[in-house]
Amino acid sequence: MNDHKDSHGVSRRQFVTLSGTIGAAGLLAGAGAAGSAAATADPVYGEPLTGSCPTPPPPGGANPCPPAQLQALCGSPTDTDPLWRDVQSCTQGTPGPNCLHVTPNYVVLHGSPQNQQNYLLLPSCRIKGIECPFITTSAAANYWNDAWENARSGGSVPVQYPNIGLGINSQIARRFDQLHIHMAGVRPSTQRRLQELEMTGRMATQPSQWAASQYQVAVSGPPGAGDRTYRALRLPNLGQNLFTLLSRYVVVPNGLAMANQTLIVVPKMTAAGFAGTFYVLNSDPSLHDGTSTCDFLLVYR
Template identity: 65%
Template sequence: MSEDKNFAGLPRRQFVALTGAAGAAALLAGAGAVSSAAAAALPTHGETSSDPCPCTPPDSGPGAEASPCPPAQLQSVCGHPSDRDPLWNDVQYCTNGTPPPAPQRAPDCLKTTSNYVVLHGKPENQHNYLLCPSCRITGIECPFLESASAANYWNDAWENAKHGGSVPVNYSNIGLGINSKSARRFDQLHIHMAGVRDSTQKRLQDLETAGRVAAHPAQWNDSHYQVPITGSQGDRTYRALVLTSLGRNLFSLLNQYVVTPSNLDMAEQTLIVVPKMTNGVFADRFYVLSSDTSIHGGTRTCDFLLVYA
């Protein structure tokens, strides 16, 4: 799908003229196919003011109200409920008891809510889990994720993965991540909840001290905040941002401040969140990292930083 088309196949310049709230709503209602850049016009979680967000993150947990799913107009981009992606089969088993087709075995449903399910990652251990929406959502490229109607899956992942959470990641440092379309194995959206190395945590804190981590999303795409971070295969380059909460919509921030200004493809982005820890205690800050192969040494995958095994 061309990046030069938006809702209803409009050329970019025509689309920009319609990106007020009313125009975006009208385009969403009549859309047949969508590009990732189009969703920047949709309402998003929170305000556009600087962090911290003055809003309350969407409710989550067993008593939470079910979140709306992507509308039919977006199913060509976000997936159809009848799709047979293996991870989507697992979600349906956890949410409504539909058995997966043979030879796929039924998963362990570690937590099931109206908004999401938590499953084991591979390999199965106490620091490798997946959070998947209960809606059919293919991945990072689905524009619905950037709208205010979508659940705040990043905050849900953190609330589960943190020490004392419902499905805690048993590792000294925690990382959350989403792979790009070309790097992932399954096409149901899944946030990896895993460990990160102590050296990764230290590197991020050193970069913050050195002024190499953006303090506002508007700075996120500046080359000064494109920094090398050592992972499992040496240094890779990431755009580094720090936020004081996960109340804002990270998908929308990525599209608004990185993807659209640089004319990139949302589908080819990886997004990683590393909670800042000081002496083993959460320091009320989150490092948010994005990367893709358009930047020197960049990557489309979160797998170099997260520890699964």
């Protein structure tokens, strides 16, 4: 398997070696690759902001973790992935300065570049990524709602950006193998486009409609990157497990691979603030101009 390099020329093999000495938070990752099936590397989180205010753990403590028989797909607690090591450092013993928010179910870390609009939410369970079948079960924590509750205005680690975006990359697009939801910004043009699609009836309003061709829409990325095609769904809340909805209504009926999927959540915002609606976008290389990464729409700097 070929080593992958970041923008500073550090190979993945070198990164893992270095991370054992200086920690994953000390290295930066680059981004950028074009094409419908191309991937951009996940930003790696750096130093945290200070002043975060922990909240009490959820009633009943932590949700269950994937059982041992799923370790081949979901990972083993003895794995040495840098992000998983950092989750362990937050949840075992005294949390260090990189641990912005720690609960029994997840931790929040800073993203790179370090600023107030770029964070990561990671399960405290060992979960490699979107391909782990455990995350679609009723036993799994609702990580998307957790990410929103942290990223929103007044949340534990609020994203300081006019429009918020939450996203997860596919297995083929990500750099590290511990599930992480990006909590970042989205461009005003993305927010406008999604509201336009909602007004013109181009968004599914029921999860059962999500894969229908009329709800496959083009959304522009950064200038010069062109459009990408997404399956668009509007939801009134994040009370349902989005991984479950994706698997049940998109992946399984169409014979797709969960590992190839990307998910992006964009809360609807108006001049008055959050409008009580969430736009949920999904894409993969099976779509014309589809993509397996959320990085076309999220703004990290």
